Amino acid sequence: MIESMCSGNRIGIFGGSFDPVHNGHIIVAILAIEQLELERLYVTPAYIPPHKVSSTIAPYEKRMKWLEIAFEGVECAHVSDYERDRGGVSYSLFTVRHFSRVHNCKPFLVIGEDSLASLDSWYEYESLLREATIAVYPRNSIEVETALKAEIVWLDAPRFEISSTEIRRRLSEGKSVRGMVPDSILDEVEDFYG
Ligand SMILES: Nc1ncnc2c1ncn2[C@@H]1O[C@H](COP(=O)(O)OP(=O)(O)OP(=O)(O)O)[C@@H](O)[C@H]1O
Numbered sequence: 161m162i163e164s165m166c167s168g169n170r171i172g173i174f175g176g177s178f179d180p181v182h183n184g185h186i187i188v189a190i191l192a193i194e195q196l197e198l199e200r201l202y203v204t205p206a207y208i209p210p211h212k213v214s215s216t217i218a219p220y221e222k223r224m225k226w227l228e229i230a231f232e233g234v235e236c237a238h239v240s241d242y243e244r245d246r247g248g249v250s251y252s253l254f255t256v257r258h259f260s261r262v263h264n265c266k267p268f269l270v271i272g273e274d275s276l277a278s279l280d281s282w283y284e285y286e287s288l289l290r291e292a293t294i295a296v297y298p299r300n301s302i303e304v305e306t307a308l309k310a311e312i313v314w315l316d317a318p319r320f321e322i323s324s325t326e327i328r329r330r331l332s333e334g335k336s337v338r339g340m341v342p343d344s345i346l347d348e349v350e351d352f353y354g
Pocket residue numbers: 175176177178179184185188270271272273274275297298299320321322323324325326
């Protein structure tokens with residue numbers, strides 16, 4: 161695990177299953193870094209995603225490798241293996257506490273609007289709302305409860321439909337996902353899910 165202290169305290173965490181990482185994730189990360197003026201964004205693949213405990217997803221090592229390649233050259237983004245090192249179910253509160261301790265700050269937790277819609281079912285979500293500033297990337301989803309809206313920062317960014325689900329579906333039907341995932345991982349992703 162490579163985590164060094166930064167001089168400032170504008171740190172973000174962007175977690176996901178990344179099954180697989182897609183170009184939408186890269187756009188979310190870049191715009192979050194830019195608009196939140198982050199010194200570092202920890203892109204953190206879930207070891208065991210809490211809402212997908214019983215689902216079959218690509219092995220952690222593959223998701224991690226694709227992420228590392230996809231985020232190569234994205235300034236201020238750092239792919240972190242913290243959730244594998246911690247083990248168990250990847251509750252975001254523990255990840256927030258970890259980076260908050262490392263950097264001695266309250267981090268931003270970057271999520272898509274669909275995740276916001278279910279945030280009140282997350283592990284100890286009230287603590288999460290206190291210990292991180294939630295930054296939301298707009299995504300077509302159901303209406304979000306007003307009480308949560310006050311606690312969050314909205315990124316000013318275009319909505320787009322790309323999702324890992326759609327990528328897996330297209331590949332299972334033998335369709336191309338060129339342009340949806342970075343070219344640098346396209347062949348491997350096609351082989352894995354195709
Ligand atoms: N197109 C998108 N617009 C906004 N946020 C997104 C988008 N795609 C993913 N995200 C956000 O990125 C984070 C990680 O997403 P995740 O790895 O679950 O990808 P996903 O495309 O939502 O996958 P799946 O379709 O398998 O649920 C989540 O907070 C999710 O809301």
